[in-house]
Amino acid sequence: MLNWLSIDVVLLVITIWLGIGVAGVIALRQFGFVARVLFPLGGMCCLALAWAALQMIGSTPETAVLPLGLPQLPFHLRLDSLAAFFLLVIGAVGAGISIFAAGYFRKGAGTPPGLLCLEYHVFLASMVLVILADDAYAFMVAWETMALSSFFLVTANHKLPEVQEAGFLYLLIAHVGAIGILLCFGVLQANSGDYTFANMRIQSLSPFWASTAFILALFGFGAKAGMLPLHVWLPEAHPAAPSPVSALMSGIMLKTAIYGLLRISFDLLHVNVWWWGGLLLALGLATALFGVVFATVQTDMKRLLAYSSIENIGLLLAGIGLALIFHAYNMSALTALALTAVLYHVVSHAFFKSLLFLGTGAVLHATGERNLGRLGGLIRYMPWVAWLMLIGVFASSGLPPFSGFVSEWLLLQSFLFTPGLPDSFLNMFIPIVAAVIALVAALAGYAMVKFFGVIFLGQPREEKLKEAHDAGLWEKIGMLWLAAWCIALGLFPNFLIRLIDSVTVSLVGAGLGRHTTESSWLFLAPSSIERASFAPLLFLLGVTIGCLVAFALVRILYHGRLRRTPPWDCGHPWQTARMQDTAEGFGQPIRQIFEPFFRMKRHLPTPMDRNPSYKVEVGDHFWHWLYLPIARLIEFLAGLVGRLQQGRISIYLLYSFLTLLFMLFLVQR
Amino acid sequence: MNALISQLINLFASVILILAFAMLSQRRIVNLIHLYTWQGLAVVGSTVVVAYVTHQHHLFYSAALTFLLKVILIPYFLHRLINRLNVRWDIETLFNIPTLMIIGIILVVFAFNVALPIAKFSDTVAHGTLGIALACILLSFLMMITRAKAVPQVIGFLAMENALFLAATSATYGMPMVVELGIALDVLVGILILGVFMFQIREQFDSLDIRHLEKLKED
Numbered sequence: 001m002l003n004w005l006s007i008d009v010v011l012l013v014i015t016i017w018l019g020i021g022v023a024g025v026i027a028l029r030q031f032g033f034v035a036r037v038l039f040p041l042g043g044m045c046c047l048a049l050a051w052a053a054l055q056m057i058g059s060t061p062e063t064a065v066l067p068l069g070l071p072q073l074p075f076h077l078r079l080d081s082l083a084a085f086f087l088l089v090i091g092a093v094g095a096g097i098s099i100f101a102a103g104y105f106r107k108g109a110g111t112p113p114g115l116l117c118l119e120y121h122v123f124l125a126s127m128v129l130v131i132l133a134d135d136a137y138a139f140m141v142a143w144e145t146m147a148l149s150s151f152f153l154v155t156a157n158h159k160l161p162e163v164q165e166a167g168f169l170y171l172l173i174a175h176v177g178a179i180g181i182l183l184c185f186g187v188l189q190a191n192s193g194d195y196t197f198a199n200m201r202i203q204s205l206s207p208f209w210a211s212t213a214f215i216l217a218l219f220g221f222g223a224k225a226g227m228l229p230l231h232v233w234l235p236e237a238h239p240a241a242p243s244p245v246s247a248l249m250s251g252i253m254l255k256t257a258i259y260g261l262l263r264i265s266f267d268l269l270h271v272n273v274w275w276w277g278g279l280l281l282a283l284g285l286a287t288a289l290f291g292v293v294f295a296t297v298q299t300d301m302k303r304l305l306a307y308s309s310i311e312n313i314g315l316l317l318a319g320i321g322l323a324l325i326f327h328a329y330n331m332s333a334l335t336a337l338a339l340t341a342v343l344y345h346v347v348s349h350a351f352f353k354s355l356l357f358l359g360t361g362a363v364l365h366a367t368g369e370r371n372l373g374r375l376g377g378l379i380r381y382m383p384w385v386a387w388l389m390l391i392g393v394f395a396s397s398g399l400p401p402f403s404g405f406v407s408e409w410l411l412l413q414s415f416l417f418t419p420g421l422p423d424s425f426l427n428m429f430i431p432i433v434a435a436v437i438a439l440v441a442a443l444a445g446y447a448m449v450k451f452f453g454v455i456f457l458g459q460p461r462e463e464k465l466k467e468a469h470d471a472g473l474w475e476k477i478g479m480l481w482l483a484a485w486c487i488a489l490g491l492f493p494n495f496l497i498r499l500i501d502s503v504t505v506s507l508v509g510a511g512l513g514r515h516t517t518e519s520s521w522l523f524l525a526p527s528s529i530e531r532a533s534f535a536p537l538l539f540l541l542g543v544t545i546g547c548l549v550a551f552a553l554v555r556i557l558y559h560g561r562l563r564r565t566p567p568w569d570c571g572h573p574w575q576t577a578r579m580q581d582t583a584e585g586f587g588q589p590i591r592q593i594f595e596p597f598f599r600m601k602r603h604l605p606t607p608m609d610r611n612p613s614y615k616v617e618v619g620d621h622f623w624h625w626l627y628l629p630i631a632r633l634i635e636f637l638a639g640l641v642g643r644l645q646q647g648r649i650s651i652y653l654l655y656s657f658l659t660l661l662f663m664l665f666l667v668q669r
Numbered sequence: 670m671n672a673l674i675s676q677l678i679n680l681f682a683s684v685i686l687i688l689a690f691a692m693l694s695q696r697r698i699v700n701l702i703h704l705y706t707w708q709g710l711a712v713v714g715s716t717v718v719v720a721y722v723t724h725q726h727h728l729f730y731s732a733a734l735t736f737l738l739k740v741i742l743i744p745y746f747l748h749r750l751i752n753r754l755n756v757r758w759d760i761e762t763l764f765n766i767p768t769l770m771i772i773g774i775i776l777v778v779f780a781f782n783v784a785l786p787i788a789k790f791s792d793t794v795a796h797g798t799l800g801i802a803l804a805c806i807l808l809s810f811l812m813m814i815t816r817a818k819a820v821p822q823v824i825g826f827l828a829m830e831n832a833l834f835l836a837a838t839s840a841t842y843g844m845p846m847v848v849e850l851g852i853a854l855d856v857l858v859g860i861l862i863l864g865v866f867m868f869q870i871r872e873q874f875d876s877l878d879i880r881h882l883e884k885l886k887e888d
Contacts, residue, residue, distance in 0.1 A: 647883040649822070653814045660810070664783045664803075 007062040007079045007132070009052035010087065013045045014128055017121040020045075024117030034113040035102050040474075042121055043098030049128065050091025056084035058502030069137065076196050078134035081506045082267070085343060085499065086131045086259045092485065093251050093350045094124055100358045100478025101244040103471070106365070111156045116242075123149040123248065130256050136185035136195040143181065147174040147224075150253060153245040154237050166236035173233045177223025181260070184216035188268055200268045210271035217264045218280065225257035225313045228287040229622045235294075238306035239370065243361020246302060250309045251354035255346050258316050262342075265324060266507045274328040274423070280321030285433060288314025288440045293594045295447040297587040297618050299372050301360050304451055305353065308396065311444060312349045316342055318437065319411050322418075323508075325426065332510035334417050336501075340512050341410035343500045348395060348403035348489055355392035355482040356451075359385050362475055363455060366468040372451075372583035377460040377567070381468040386456045388479045393452045395486040397445035401536035401543075403489035406524065408441055413532055443590070450586045458568040459577040491536045493524045584616065591618070599624055674722050678839075681715035682798035685835060686777070689808040692828060693773055693815075694766045698759050701824050702747045705831075709739030712831050715798070716838055725842050731849050735834065738853050743827060743860055750864050751820060756877060761818050769815065773808055780804035787840070798839040805832030819867045819877045823860070830856055 020038050027033045056062070061080035068075050079087075101120065105113055126149060129142035151174070155167035189195050190203040205213065219230075226234040238246045265276070291310030298304035323338035360370070362385045369375055379386040395402035398409075415434035421427050460466055471479070489496055501511035524534045568580045591598065599619035605612030644655070688708040695701050713736045720728030751757045763769070784800035806829055813825035830852070837844050844852075867877060874881040 649879050649882060650814050650817070653810070657807075657810045657814060661779070661807075664779070668783045668786070 005062050006052040006056040006084070007064050007077065010049060010079065010128065010132065011064070011066075011077075013049045013052070014125045016045050017042060017125040021118035021121040021125075024114040024121070026114070028112050028114035031105075031107050031113050034117050035105055038117050039098050039102035039105075039120075042124070043095045043102070046091045046095035046098055046124070048091075050088050050095065053084040053087035053091055054499075057081050057088070057499050063134065066138075069141070073137055075138040075141075076134040076198075077129075077132045077138065078197070079132060081503045082259070082262065083131045085503045086255060086346075087128060088499075089255060089347055089350050090124070090127055090131070090252050093354050093482070094248070096478045096481040096485075097244050097247050097251070097354055097358065098478075099481065100247075100361075100475050103474025103478070104244055104358075104361055104365070105242070111152075111158070116153070116156060119149050119152045120245070120248075123153060123245075123253075127252060127256055131259060134197045136182075136189070136197075136200075139185070140178070140182060144178060146253065146256070147171065147178065150241075150245070150249055154241040154249075156242050156245070157240070160240075162236075163240040166233075166240035170233045170237040173223050173230060177220045177230070180216045180220030180223065182220075184213050184220060184264065187213040187216065188264070197263075197268060205269070205271055207271055207273060210269055211273060211276070213269060214265060214273075214276050217261060218283075221257040221260045221264075222283070222317075225254050225261075225317070226287070226291075226310045227283055227313065227317060228290055228310075229626055231287065231291070231310050232620065232623060232627060234310055235303050235306040238309070238357075239300055239302035243302075243357050243364065246305075246361075247354035247357035250305070250357060251350040254309060254313055255350060258313075258320070258342070258346060261317075261320060262339075262507070265320070266327070266339075272324065272328045274325055274426075277321045277324030277326075277328060278426075280324060281318050281430075281433060282321075284314045284317030284319070284321055285436050285440075286314070287311070287317060289436060290314070290597065292440050292443040292447060293590060293597050294618075294620075296443060296450065296590040297598070299583045299587075300370050301363070301372055301375075301451065301455060302357070302370055304372075304447065305356055305360065308444065308447060309349075309353055311440060312345070312353065315408070315411065315437065315440065316345055316349075318433070319345065319414070322414060322430075325421070327508060329422055331420065332508050334414065334420070335508045336504040336510040336512060337410070337417065338414040339504045339508065340497060340500050341407055341414050343503060344410055344489075344493070344496060345404075345407035347496060348407045348486070351482050351485045351489065352392045352395035352402075352404060355479060355486065356389060356396060358475070358479050358482070359389040359392065362471040362479075363468075366470070367462075367465055369462075372454045374462050375455045375460075375465065376458045376462075376577065376580065377456070378465060378468060379456040381460075381466065382456075382470045384470050384476050385479070388476075388483045389456070390452060391483040391486050393448045395490065397448040398441050399445070400534070401487075401490045401540045403486045406490060406493045406534070406536070408437075409534060412437060446590070450583060454581075454583045454586065458580045459566055461577050461580070491540065493534075493536065497524070591616075597621075671722060674718060677718050678715055678722075679797055681711050681718065682801040682835065682839070684711045685715070685805055685832070686801050686808075689805045689812075689828065689832070690770070690773060692824070693769060693808055693812050694763070696760050696763055698751055698761070698818075698820055699748075699757050701821055702744055702751070705747070705824050705828060706740055706744045708828060708831055709735065709744075712835055713740060715835065719838055719842065723842060727846055728838070728842065730846070734849065734853055738857065739827075739831065742857070746860055746864065747820070747824070750867065754820070754867060754871065754877065756818075756820060759818070761816065761821060763815060769811070773811060776807040776811065777804040780807055799836060802832050802836035802839055805829075805835065808832075817878055817880055819863075819870060819879050822879065823863050823867075826863075827856065827860070 020042050024034050024038055027038075056079055058081055061078055063079075064077045066075040066077060105116060107113075111119075123146060126142045126145035130139060130146055133139035133142055148171075151167055151171045154170055155163055157163050158167070185195060185200075187205070187209055188200040188203065190200075190205055190209070192199055192203065218227075223230040238250060241249060288311045291307045291312075291314055295304050295307035295311060298307060319338055319342035323335050323342065326332075326335040326338060362382070363375065363378065364370055366382060366385075367375060367378070391402065395404040398404040398407075400409075412434060415430060415437065418430040419427055421430075470476075497512055504511045524536070569575050572579070591600070599621050601617040601619070603613065603615040605614060646652075685708055688704055688711065692701060692704045692708070695704060713732050716728055716732040716735060719725070720732060751759075780803040781800040784803050788797065788799045809825050809829035809832055812828065813822050816822045816825060834852075870879070870882070871877050
């Protein structure tokens, strides 16, 4: 029996993934082999990764130096609790997605399956490397590999023009963000010339440079996470990608940005200024509110989920902001509480959002539709997908006893502890923030009701939906795995919190562990059981008993007869499926209330129209006021530069000649 | 005796400079190749003298290499090339040669001016020729700019390489042998590739006039 370190297992997993990718390229068009052998094998590797990470959380960090890279510049890797925690998320969620992908990819147009297999596994491997990296060089290489491999995955159907545009936008913002991160590392190494994280940890920066580094990191990682105003790529790229890829990107890739932000603000930077937290809090809230309001008015199911991802990222950022504020005032217990909420939400969002994206993939395959206006009533034809999605929807809306509730509850709890802050301004301000978070959570529920209701409830809006088939076996297994964790994390939160505990202890020197071990496994009590506690199992028991009693009472006391009618017919005797409430109709109140958020173009029919049509386009102010002006400016500047290009060799030679003369002139001075 | 030999270095250098001017104003392609060959020979001569004066043995090797390459091999290639392309007796129109000469003189003055402070720090026997070498580089560059046909442009490029070699010899007694071998190989491969390009250009445009390449520009 070999005595392997966890980091060796992780490296082995990466190697196997790359091997699977190569095997995929060799068996480029052998669809059955790629789908039924390679993808499940990749899924098994994910499980091994999760297992290795689980062993690792809470033990002493392991390091490794890979002899890869440039001479004198090897890759430094380090596996500590924070990294292991994110690896656990990647492994556990990736396993479900890989199994689903085994049944998802179909023969046909687009990228050949073997190539998709390569890109998919390189993407996974690069995300693991991002988490493992312990120097700026390895980090940037892995980070760019991640961006590139996911770009190729997004453009799997590269023949479609909108996919090309989405891919370009994604790549552009990913690179702009990468510049921010690179500059941030440049500031962090403080002119010592050594780019390892170990060196950055011991540097002490002045508040000005520390703030610069933080802003740059915020910009860079915010671009990857989809923070306002760098969010525009997200609602374009997620719908363009195949569903397992959307699930990977939304569930895991966005979390690598959260990881980077945590790594830099809690591990590498020691200086802590309270306004960093304030800034992050404000941006996070704006992102969350913006995301959720846009989610409610979407009519494309994957766009809706993409905006919901923006919302969740906003919540995460707000949580990190709060943790930074507590950290700046040295309130380590409360910092740990806020961080716990953030890390819990990372896990739960990874599970439920990938589950939902996979579900949309199954619906897309069964019906060929992404537009909510042409779906409906699918619960009768796709019961497996519908019920599994329902679990994801519950978790996403933050309903107990599912995983989303625990994290949002913890987040709200941490906001309610702010009166202890020494700054009176913050004391007054932050309760308002808590109210906004409650609003966001409520609106998220609204968006999810719309999402599930319009797709699965009511009556089919199109005839062809009646031929929809349920998901295949692989797809069911994948979704079942994710859904099971959504429930398990909601019912037994203390187990995960114990894991998170060692992460927060290593980051800020405090954790919730004491409270969770004091209170039994039944109760979740972040501070003390008198102050606030949540017992998911008791809650579930109560709800179940309540439902059973209500059901029994209705059957016994009321007349007990059954009457079957078409759903959602509103009591009209003659109606068609098109008269049901639609996605537009459901989102209309929000569109009215939050009108300043949108840039709307309405086409209303006049009473004289023979074929009346109603159309509304919902646009994004940021696109119009921020991105288009920048694009125009760049186009103008590029036009100026373009004048240099005359196409004559003599002119080009003259340029070099004049440059040479000028340089010589400078030398002479 | 040594002083006399040092003067010999300056003589060779000025021959190279005169040849550079001659190339700048030469319109006939075949004559250009002859001039280039002579220039190569002058470079070899100056290298041998420097090697003799300073007892730098590796400079003898590099002189031999230069002789082989720039006096025999490349002129041979070029002659073959213009025969095959059938441009041996072609004449190129140049704009106003006296103006070109004046620009050239200005460049030479500028180059001497630039090289003066550098040459002061150098204690090599050939430090006086650095300005000439720099001037030759600039003149060859000017020649490349003013030519519209492909073959003279390539010759300009090769002449520039000659001048660079001269600069290296005069300032630091030559580059390390590895670098020199590398550059020699580069030049050889470069001329082969450019030869292929010329055939391609002619096939595409029925002419060796590189103004046609403007059509390749994207609008």
